[in-house]
Amino acid sequence: MIDFSPTDEQRLLVDNVRRFVRTEILPLEADLDPDAGELDPTDHQRLVAVAERMGLRNWEAPAEVGGPGLDVVTQALLAIEMSQHRAGLYAPCYGVFGSPGLVQLAEGTEQQQQRYLYPTLRGELTAFFGLSEPSGGSDPAGAIRTTATRDGDDWVLTGTKLWISDADRADYGLVLARTGAGRRDITAFLVDTDSPGFTVRRIVHTLRTTHPATELELDGVRVPDRNRVGEVGGGFALAADRLVRGRIPYSAGCLGVAIVAHEMAVEYAKIRETFGKRLSEQQGIQWMLVDNEIDLRTSRLLILAAARRADLGEDIRADAAIAKLVCSEAAGRVVDRAIQIHGGLGVSKDLPLERWYRELRIRRIGEGPSEVQRLIVARHLLGGSGRRDDRRS
Amino acid sequence: MSLSIRAPWRPLTAAAVADAPAATGVYELRRDATTVLVGYAGGSSRFGLRGELTGLAGAYPDTEYRAEVTTAYLSRWRELLGVHLARTGLLPAGNTDVRGIGPIGPKGPVGP
Numbered sequence: 001m002i003d004f005s006p007t008d009e010q011r012l013l014v015d016n017v018r019r020f021v022r023t024e025i026l027p028l029e030a031d032l033d034p035d036a037g038e039l040d041p042t043d044h045q046r047l048v049a050v051a052e053r054m055g056l057r058n059w060e061a062p063a064e065v066g067g068p069g070l071d072v073v074t075q076a077l078l079a080i081e082m083s084q085h086r087a088g089l090y091a092p093c094y095g096v097f098g099s100p101g102l103v104q105l106a107e108g109t110e111q112q113q114q115r116y117l118y119p120t121l122r123g124e125l126t127a128f129f130g131l132s133e134p135s136g137g138s139d140p141a142g143a144i145r146t147t148a149t150r151d152g153d154d155w156v157l158t159g160t161k162l163w164i165s166d167a168d169r170a171d172y173g174l175v176l177a178r179t180g181a182g183r184r185d186i187t188a189f190l191v192d193t194d195s196p197g198f199t200v201r202r203i204v205h206t207l208r209t210t211h212p213a214t215e216l217e218l219d220g221v222r223v224p225d226r227n228r229v230g231e232v233g234g235g236f237a238l239a240a241d242r243l244v245r246g247r248i249p250y251s252a253g254c255l256g257v258a259i260v261a262h263e264m265a266v267e268y269a270k271i272r273e274t275f276g277k278r279l280s281e282q283q284g285i286q287w288m289l290v291d292n293e294i295d296l297r298t299s300r301l302l303i304l305a306a307a308r309r310a311d312l313g314e315d316i317r318a319d320a321a322i323a324k325l326v327c328s329e330a331a332g333r334v335v336d337r338a339i340q341i342h343g344g345l346g347v348s349k350d351l352p353l354e355r356w357y358r359e360l361r362i363r364r365i366g367e368g369p370s371e372v373q374r375l376i377v378a379r380h381l382l383g384g385s386g387r388r389d390d391r392r393s
Numbered sequence: 394m395s396l397s398i399r400a401p402w403r404p405l406t407a408a409a410v411a412d413a414p415a416a417t418g419v420y421e422l423r424r425d426a427t428t429v430l431v432g433y434a435g436g437s438s439r440f441g442l443r444g445e446l447t448g449l450a451g452a453y454p455d456t457e458y459r460a461e462v463t464t465a466y467l468s469r470w471r472e473l474l475g476v477h478l479a480r481t482g483l484l485p486a487g488n489t490d491v492r493g494i495g496p497i498g499p500k501g502p503v504g505p
């Protein structure tokens with residue numbers, strides 16, 4: 001049996017972040033719009049300074065680029081805590097610990113790091129991740145139509161990207177474009193949003209009203225070769241690596257809000273009376289709470305198991321996929337049951353449950369939908385994808 | 394969805410806003426054909442758009458408004474500001490303190 005008890009250091013960090021959420025975030029959040037994704041700038045600056053003093057600013061960044069260099073298990077434990085508030089799923093602690101940036105830039109060139117990575121870590125620049133297109137996001141290797149054509153020292157990018165979060169306010173983005181006809185002929189580029197030919201066409205309004213998705217047009221956008229990240233044809237592996245690594249904190253965020261939803265349901269069930277008894281005394285409600293508990297415990301174990309394997313340097317593609325699949329779906333069920341236990345109050349904006357319910361629905365689609373996670377696990381079990389063209393790549 | 398609010402402009406008077414929807418959504422105020430404020434009625438607004446516009450009716454004399462009901466009021470608000478920025482190069486006078494807005498849609502003056 002693997003021991004997942006936190007170390008003393010992990011316990012201290014978790015306690016600090018938990019206290020931070022309760023004493024700093026929750027009181028501010030009480031006065032914000034129920035859908036807000038940002039703090040007032042003065043509060044934000046003040047809390048960034050607190051995060052710095054805690055040694056947790058840019059907590060996901062490796063030590064080589066100035067982050068705390070936390071192991072993946074510790075990151076997962078902190079991500080579970082940081083999401084335990086109304087905006088926590090998509091704006092954990094309103095970004096005061098740093099936004100999940102483009103971590104793969106830590107492997108970019110020195111010039112790319114100076115121009116993009118460090119200013120991003122300092123909070124001076126913001127970025128988007130441009131993979132999905134109107135032709136599909138589940139199978140980007142097949143679906144990407146945006147082309148990058150070499151022209152002297154530049155590349156010329158043309159195409160449309162869809163669903164790209166926060167591109168309307170970003171300074172630059174990592175854009176995946178096709179540089180050949182094969183499935184794996186995808187290359188990554190850093191694109192400045194003020195480049196001629198780059199347009200945010202519209203916001204795509206979804207269940208999530210903060211950090212909105214956008215539609216982008218790249219019409220002959222010139223990008224210098226020095227902004228190519230990795231090898232020509234190396235973009236797919238880079239994007240896949242980003243997605244795999246991101247699935248652990250992504251799952252942890254789902255678990256965090258589900259934990260709070262469950263706590264709220266337990267508390268409410270103990271005080272609300274119907275038919276002369278407390279809800280907590282009704283077996284139908286007890287079973288909902290038990291199912292919540294099972295979903296939470298399963299999620300936690302899967303996250304920590306995947307994180308532990310990542311720390312051991314093992315291949316975590318299947319583990320991360322299972323964690324993402326189970327946690328996003330389980331958290332949706334937990335919040336759904338919590339809403340049911342709260343009755344009408346559960347769907348009102350007086351409580352955070354309705355927001356989590358909406359936003360968690362996106363979690364089953366974003367960063368690789370549930371079906372894609374199943375495909376990844378099936379490949380792991382069966383070896384390869386069974387596609388003939390896999391052998392070429 | 395159109396990038397601009399499609400509803401017709403109406404005078405911003407207490408009488409005219411009395412039948413505005415008591416729902417979440419976005420609105421735009423203009424004076425002399427210039428947009429002066431883009432706002433929203435959010436999840437904690439009392440009486441939604443009707444309440445917000447009633448509150449503004451006294452503060453913004455000689456203005457017109459148009460409004461749109463939406464539950465995605467924050468992203469729509471951000472979009473309207475981005476569209477205004479792309480068309481005029483500036484944020485509306487009443488929104489100059491809003492941070493993090495980038496241009497959305499075609500640049501330069503187009504359409505209504």
Ligand SMILES: Cc1cc2nc3c(=O)[nH]c(=O)nc-3n(C[C@H](O)[C@H](O)[C@H](O)COP(=O)(O)OP(=O)(O)OC[C@H]3O[C@@H](n4cnc5c(N)ncnc54)[C@H](O)[C@@H]3O)c2cc1C
Nearest residue numbers: 129130131132136137138163164165213366367368369371
């Ligand atoms: C709010 C939001 C924000 C987003 N932000 C970003 C972002 O910042 N950057 C970015 O690049 N992308 C982003 N995305 C895109 C997201 O990653 C894609 O929506 C997702 O990958 C699915 O792609 P798709 O929507 O094109 O669905 P499709 O690929 O068309 O798939 C449609 C459905 O079919 C299922 N399916 C596909 N293949 C199979 C199969 N073999 N067997 C069974 N079922 C299958 C899929 O799971 C899905 O449910 C965002 C999406 C949303 C909703």
